Amino acid sequence: MEQDWRWDFWYPLPLYPYNLRRTVRTEIVKDQIWAFDQLQGIFYVVVPIRMTVVKLEAGGLVVYAPIAPTAECLKLLRELTTVHGEVKYIILPTASGLEHKVYVAPFARHFQQAQVYVSPSQWSYPLNLPLSWLGFPRDRTHILPQDSSQTPFASEFDYAILEPINLGLGTFEEVAFYHRRSQTLLVTDIVLSIPDSPPAITQLDPYPLLFHAKEDAAHNPEDTPANRIKGWQRIVLFTFYFKPHALETLSLGAAWQNSFGAKERSPKTYFGLYPFQWQDHWRASFENLCRHGQLLVAPILQTLILKRSPQKVRYWVEKVSRWQFTRIVPCHFQAEIKATPAEFKQAFVFLDDQVPNPLPDQDFQLLKAIEHNLIKLKILPK
Structure with missing residues (x-):
């Protein structure tokens, strides 16, 4: 097959x-x-x-x-x-x-x-x-x-x-x-x-969903519907913001140290490296982004x-x-x-500077920094 x-x-x-x-x-x-x-x-x-x-x-x-x-x-x-x-x-x-x-x-x-x-x-x-x-x-x-x-x-x-x-x-x-x-x-x-639950194509192999359902390198989430949803919603935040406000990234040294607590250290698991630490309000960021499936x-x-x-x-x-x-x-x-x-x-009201963007400004911080640097390097026009 x-x-x-x-x-x-x-x-x-x-x-x-x-x-x-x-x-x-x-x-x-x-x-x-x-x-x-x-x-x-x-x-x-x-x-x-x-x-x-x-x-x-x-x-x-x-x-x-x-x-x-x-x-x-x-x-x-x-x-x-x-x-x-x-x-x-x-x-x-x-x-x-x-x-x-x-x-x-x-x-x-x-x-x-x-x-x-x-x-x-x-x-x-x-x-x-x-x-x-x-x-x-x-x-x-x-x-x-x-x-x-x-x-x-x-x-x-x-x-x-x-x-x-x-x-x-x-x-x-x-x-x-x-x-x-x-x-x-x-x-x-x-x-x-954005659907609340992972689409069918993502559930054929749930490993990526469960990987992002982890809380730390040592965590090995069970394959449950709740953990698949949790992983999916965090994947969505990565996809759209790269680094949402609710995510802290560990230093390479700290991530390497934590990797020794992982149950499996192989290329598939990136040798146990998991440099992410999610704050409790990450679900609020997802809900603000998803907005019950509204056009985005x-x-x-x-x-x-x-x-x-x-x-x-x-x-x-x-x-x-x-x-x-x-x-x-x-x-x-x-x-x-x-x-x-x-x-x-x-869905295009964000084009009007007089209308507040329904998405929280704090989640745009990395994207705005990328924009600033690309303009500074004259890669992206003003």
């Missing part, structure tokens, strides 16, 4: 779980939309990364934001193609998300008849190479036009391109797709919803990216909000979010 999970081309983006990528398929809208989830992370801070597949009314499938095409993933997808028709279009809806871009070329090689459409402002680092040099099929790769009516799938999809935001080394750009028939909005990174723009995007060009973002949000969607499917965290255009707009 492990052979079906293998992804031997993990080294361009060496994220956990490296060469073993399990896939979970979930039906979002019966016989119309499916989510394919895998895992990605670092230091056991693991989150779902999602590909969304939509059935065209005339037959055939659209793939939005491909994931690693493992044997298991392809088998689950071909179960759909057998019933609903071949993959006709593959969409790369971002210019900056390497975790999405890296899978498009290998994915397209498994579907030789599919046309590939990418967001306009593609770039690579340290050399800005042509897409064909990055493995994208030269004769099948197209730039998404600004006018969505000029695409072969225009009868079923609208889309809106967020104009590129300059980040110094590159640009941030995202394309939101609206599937009219199911009233579904597809987004990549820009909005999401990730603090990293708020601080480092979107506030660099608020007018572009507001214009794009207004355009997207004209569509009458009833659900949102992002590429991370909660697979299906029941949400309205008004709730979508509300």
Whole structure:
């Protein structure tokens, strides 16, 4: 079975779980939309990364934001193609998300008849190479036009391109797709919803959840639903804040000393190193961030990216909000979010300096320090 999970081309983006990528398929809208989830992370801070597949009314499938095409993933997808028709279009809806871009070329090689459409402002680092040099099929790769009516799938999809935001080394750009028939909005990174409990894909191997449920190096949490939830909620805080206010980090010397109390000292356990000490109020930080599953723009995007060009973002949000969607499917965290255009707009109130951010300022301290240093080094524009 492990052979079906293998992804031997993990080294361009060496994220956990490296060469073993399990896939979970979930039906979002019966016989119309499916989510394919895998895992990605670092230091056991693991989150779902999602590909969304939509059935065209005339037959055939659209793939939005491909994931690693493992044997298991392809088998689950071909179960759909057998019933609903071949993959006709593959969409790369971002210019900056390497975790999405890296899978498009290998994915397209498994579907030789599919046309590939990418967001306009593609770039690579340290050399800005042509897409064909990055493995994208030269004769099948197209730039998404600004006018969505000029695409072969225009009868079923609208889309809106967020104009590129300059980040110094590159640009941030995202394309939101609206599937009219199911009233579904597809987004990549820009909005999401955080579930209280760990998603199904994270529970196939609970080790990362239990690792972050520890209180110290010597603690060996039992595999219980409560400990899985505890680990998941701490992973969420790591993901969004890097270092939330409720987390203290031990010095390397103290962490090394404590590691001798660990029950297992192996590469899997980082040789017993656990340099984290959580304060009692960490759950309050999670609840403030999660807000009962409300739509959220990730603090990293708020601080480092979107506030660099608020007018572009507001214009794009207004355009997207004209569509009458009833659900949102992002590429991370909660697979299906029941949400309205008004709730979508509300997620961007942080762009207004006159409106207090509902997220506590103290959790943004590290992100603001990163922003300050990147600006000082002239890596990030003011």
